[in-house]
Amino acid sequence: MTGTAQADEAAAGFDPLRPMLLRLGYRMLGSVADAEDVVQEAFIRWMRSDRSEVREPEAFLRRTVTRLCLDQLKSARQRRETYVGPWLPEPIVEEEDEEDVTLPLMLALERLSPLERAAFLLHDVFGLSFDEVAATVGRDTAACRQLASRARAHVRDARPRYKLEKTRGLELAEAFYAASRSGDMSALGALLAADVSMHADGGGKRPAAPQPIIGFDHVMKVHKALAALFVKRHSTLVRTGFISGLPGFVTRESDGELQTTAFEIEDDRIVAIYVMRNPDKLKHLH
Structure with a gap:
C-alpha cells in the first residue's frame, strides 16, 4: 500500500x-x-x-x-x-437538548480538579469502565473510583431534579423573549422563580453585569432597564432551540453581534438565566 x-x-x-x-x-x-x-x-x-x-x-x-x-x-x-465578569462555557446550539451535560453541570465541572473532571466524564457520561478510565488518565483503578466519587458529590446539585418537557421549555423561552423585548413586566415576572439568578458573560468585550444578579426583584429591575433600551435598540430573534442542553434562544442585538440566552427551569419557573455576550465565544455560531 x-x-x-x-x-x-x-x-x-x-x-x-x-x-x-x-x-x-x-x-x-x-x-x-x-x-x-x-x-x-x-x-x-x-x-x-x-x-x-x-x-x-x-x-x-x-x-x-x-x-x-x-x-x-x-x-x-x-x-x-x-477573566472579566462571570465565566460561562461556550454555548452549543442544537435542535434537541443534549441531556448528558447541561450548562449548569458544565459550570459545576469547573469546580473540579482536572483529574476529577476527566474521571467523572469518562465514567459517568461516556460510560467507560474504571479500568478504561485508569488506562486513559494514567492512574490506578481505585484512584479513579475515588476521583469520580468526589466529583459526583460536587456536581450532584447541578443535575436536573425533574425532566422538563421539551416543548414546554421552548414555550417558556419564547414567552420570555416576547415579554422582555416588549417591556411586559407583568408577563415577565410570572415566568420567574423567587430565587431566580442571572449570569451574563461579556468577557470584557461587550457590556454585561460584572457579578451574577440574584433574586426576583434585582432581576426584574435589570430587565425593566433593558426593556427601555430595547425600544430604541431592536434585537432580532434568530432562532429558539437548546443552548448547551437548556431551552433558550439566539438573538442578533443592535450592535450586530449574536447573543444566546438559556434558561434553567424548575416547577415551570425560570430559576437561572445564562446570557452569552462575549463575541469570542460566539464565533462558531456564525
Missing part, C-alpha cells in the same frame, strides 16, 4: 470518531475552539503514529484527547482567574 493510500485509510478511520472526540474535548474544556484544536492535534498524532501497534483506535484517540485536555486545563484555570 502506498503512503498516500495509508494516509487516506488512517483519515477514514479517524473521521467517524471525530464527533465523539469533539464532545469529549468540549465537555473537558468548555470551549468549542479549544476542543477543535485538541482534536486536530490528536489527528496529527494519529497520522504520525505506528498504527499497526494500535489495537483499539477509539481508546487510543480518547486517551490522546483526554491527556491533551488535562494539559490545557492547567493553563485555562490561570486564564479564568483574570
